Every structure is written in C-alpha cells, then in structure tokens.
Amino acid sequence: MKVTVIGAGAVGSTAADVIARREVADEVVLLDIKEGIAEGKAMDLMQTSSIEGFDTTIVGSTNDYAKTAKSDVIVVTSGIPRKPGMSREDLIGINAGIVRTVVTAALEVSPKAVILIVSNPMDTMTYLTYQIAQEMGISKKRVLGMGGALDSARFRYRLGEAMNMSTNDVSGMVIGGHGDATMIPLTRLATWNGLPVSRFLKSDDLAEVAAKTKVGGATLTGLLGTSAWYAPGAAICQVVEAILRDEQRIIPSCVYLNGEYGQKDICIGVPVVIGKGGWQKIVNVRLSNEEKAAFEASADAVRKMNEALKGL
Template sequence: MKVTVVGAGAVGATVADNIARKELCKELVLLDIKEGVSEGKALDMTQTAAILGFDTKIIGSTNDYSKTAGSDVVVITSGLPRKPGMTREELIGVNANIVRGVAENILKHSPDAILIIISNPMDTMTYLALQATGLPKNRIIGMGGALDSARFKCYLSQALNCSPADLNAIVIGGHGDTTMIPLIRYATWNSVPVTNFLSEEQQKQIIADTMVGGATLTKLIGTSAWYAPGAAGAAMVEAIVRDEKKLIACSVALEGEYGQNDICMGVPVILGKNGWEKVIDYKLNADEQALFSKSADAVRNMNDVLKTLA
C-alpha cells in the first residue's frame, strides 16, 4: 500500500504521523506547496522510527505530484485553517480552488486512488471533489463524522466517568457547529443506553459541547485543532487499507438515503478496501429526521456558493 497526505500543516502532519506509527503502508508521501516544510517534517518523523519501532518509508515533497504516483489512498488536508470567530463556511471561496487543483493533480498520477477530504468546509469540499473528478462515489469520502463522534464520546466519558473505549456513539449530519446531530438515543456504554445514566440536562449539555467542539478549540488555540482531526483521518485510512469493514460516520454522496439526494453529508457507512461500501440506516425518529433535513438545507446553501465561483 502507498498513501499520500496532501498538506503538511498541523492536521496533515498529524495524519501522516499516525499512519507511519501504525505502519498502515510501506510508503507514505507528505506533500505541501511550501518549500521544505514537507521534507522537514518527513525527516523529523523518520527520525522517530528507531525510537517508536516502525518501518514506514516517509517521503517529503514540495508540490511534486509525480512522487505521489501509484497511491492507493490520498488524504487532502490542503487549505486555510479556521481562525477565531471564523466559520467553516467562510473558507469556501479560497479552499474550493485549492481542493479542486489538488484532486486533479493527484488523479493524473494515481487514477485509482480513494480520496479522503478533510479540508473545510468539509461536506462542501467533498461534494466539490465528487463533481470535479467524476470518480465513483465510493472513492470520495469526507472526514467529519469520525472526528465529531470522537468528541461526542469524549464528553460522554467525562460525564459518565468511564473509558471512551467502552462507549459507542455517533454523530451524523453536516460537519458544522449548527448542523451536526449527536445521536444520543443510540449512544451506549457497554451495550447499555447512556440515557439510563444521564439526566436530560446532562444529555443536552453533552450535545451542546459536542456541536461546538471544534469552535471551542479554535478559540483556545487560535486556529483549528489537529490532534483529533489527524487521528480521525488516520483511522479512516486504516479501515480502508486493512479492509476492516468498520462502521464510521463519513460524509458521502447520498442517493435517497436518509431522504436526501445530490449532497454529501455525514452518515454511518462501512469503510473497507473499496472505500465506503454501504450506508447503514439508523432508522431516525421524526425529530432526528427533521434535524437531518434542516442540516441538509444548510449544507446545500454552502454548496450553492460553489456556483458563484469562477
């Protein structure tokens, strides 16, 4: 297996670091437009191999897409990160051109690659990549639900004073502060519904904290988070390259699922060697379905901005 990460900023470098440590591929390419950044970070990671005991070959490259040739999976993190007070939606004008160009250049050298999109606004960038490349829908996957679900489990574990590893919980909908939907009705602690242990007030607080999880970190750090997004992206790569058939919330093209068409949004999917292989129907109740439809409307409004771009 060969994996490429485009964008050697904090998120991209963290994705690459996790991939290397887990030995998810024999060859890992880290590519960036800034001279020396990807080469330096690749060398830095390589120097940890003797300490951490991995054998992944890491190659850094400044905008030389020929180095990415033959990649099986490509993670796209390129674009501007959020700043305090900035929404993911505000990034669309700049990042759309970046993501389109990256996807086109990648496919010139790796026509069979599966693309994982992390660049924000993620659902819209995933939709853009699908429209711009014409790839089969199973090979375009947006990372958002995996991250939001991890944050959901984090807040649940704190409220329950339990290990996050003992929790199953998922977030669907758009990857935005007002569009994501933490499905607390489906969240379990070792197969027991968490609602058995949490008051209604606690549940509401956990949902609220999850929805602003990214914005909270942006306010604290001064830019977008990277440790959890990087780990989430690497977890998706792992599910694909190891053909794990793992259920992860991802932004994918919907064709009637959850009542939506012509849109990419976060839903539970099975990830394996072919990319996303099928959508899992969680049988939403009326309130949850209404939230999902409202989220879809918001994502479509962002997608409409693409029509105004040159």
C-alpha cells in the same frame, strides 16, 4: 500500500505521524506547496522511526505530484485553517480553489486512489471532489469526507466526561453536516458497554453533551488560536486504516446520497461501511421524527453552502 497526505500543516503532518507509527501503510508521501516544509517534516518524522520502531517510509515533497503516483489513498488537508471567530463556511472561497487544484492533480497520477477530504468546509469540499471525480470517471464510493469520525470521537469524549467513565467503553455517533450548527449527535443511540447512556444521564445532561459536541471544533479553535490537529490526525488514520486493511468498519462519513435518508445530490455525514476501495454501503439508521427533522435542516444548510460553488 501507499498513502499521500496533501498539506503538511499540523493536521496533515500529525496524520502522517499516526499512520506511520501504526504501520498502516508502507509509504507515506507528505506534500505541500510551501518550499521545504514537507521535506523537513518528513525527515523529522523519519528520525523518530529508530526510536519508535516503525518501518513506514515517509517522503516529503514540495508540490511534486509525480512522487504521489499510484497512491492507494489520498488525504486532502490543504487549505487555510480556521481562526477564532471564523466559521467553516467562511473558508469556502479560498479552499474550493485549492481543493480543486490538488484533487485534480493527485487523481491524474493515482486514478485508482480513494480520496479522503478533510479540508473545510468539509461537506462542501467533499461535494466538489465528488463532482471532479465524476468528470474523471471515478466511482462515488472512492470519495468521502472525514467529519463523522472526528465528531463522533468528540461526542464519546463528552459522554465519558459526563459519566466519569472511560471513553473506550462508550459508543456513539454523529451524523449530518460537519459544522457547529449542522452536526447531529445521536444521544438516543449512544451506549455504555451496550447499555443506553440515557439510563445513566438525565435528559438535560445529554442535551449539554450534545451542545458541547457541536462546538467541539470552535472550542478548541478559541483555546489554540487555530484548528485542532491531534484528534483530526488520529481520525484520519482510523479511516485510512479501515480502507487499507479492508476492515469493513462502520464509521460516520460524508458521502454522496442519492435518495438515502431522503436526500439527493448532496454529500453529508451518515454511517457507512468502510473497506477496500472506499465506502461499501450506507447503513440505514431508523431516526426519530426529531432526528429526521434535524437531519433535513442540516442538509438544507449544507446545500446552501454548496450554492457558493456555482460562482467559483
């Protein structure tokens, strides 16, 4: 199995590291436009293999897409990261051009690959990739955005923190757009070892958990001065592993909707079954009236962002 990670920044190189250590793939190609960065990081990672005991081969390349040929999964992290005070939406103009270029080049040499979009604003960049894939005759099921996996991890972290319990025992998912104002943590459905967390947390506590989850990325950007990378890298690996090992896992992901959840012609986060070849099917969760309204508002906000693509 072969995975290409485009963008050797903090997120991309961390994803390559986690994928290699977990031996999810036989080969990981790390690609970057900046001379020497991908090669250097690949060499650095390979030098840990004899210490960590993994056998995955990591190759670095400066913009040579020939080395990415016949990849099973292509992860796109390219683009400028968020800085303090920036929203994900602020990145559309620059990152759309970058994503269009790298996705087209990657698919030309790996037409059977699954494309996993991480670049922000993720929902809009996934929609752009869906459009490119359609032009190239590639199934919509091989295009997905990695937002829900990360947001759900941050949700579970906040739930565990509020309950003073291990996050390993907590289940919860986030749907909707991958943005501070558009994501929807489903507190009503969150559980602790199968029991509703609402039995252990007051409504005010759950509201605070949801609020902290929504600004999870912005909180870290404020502390770090740039976007986070450890949890995003691990979340990327989680999705890649589900694809390559055909795990049939339910992971909230940004996918193209055609009537599901009452939405059409949009890429937005919903629970999907992920396995070989990408996402297999969309899982219908019965939302409350309040959750439906929040999802509709989230979709409206994502569509508004998508409008910016028309002038690019």
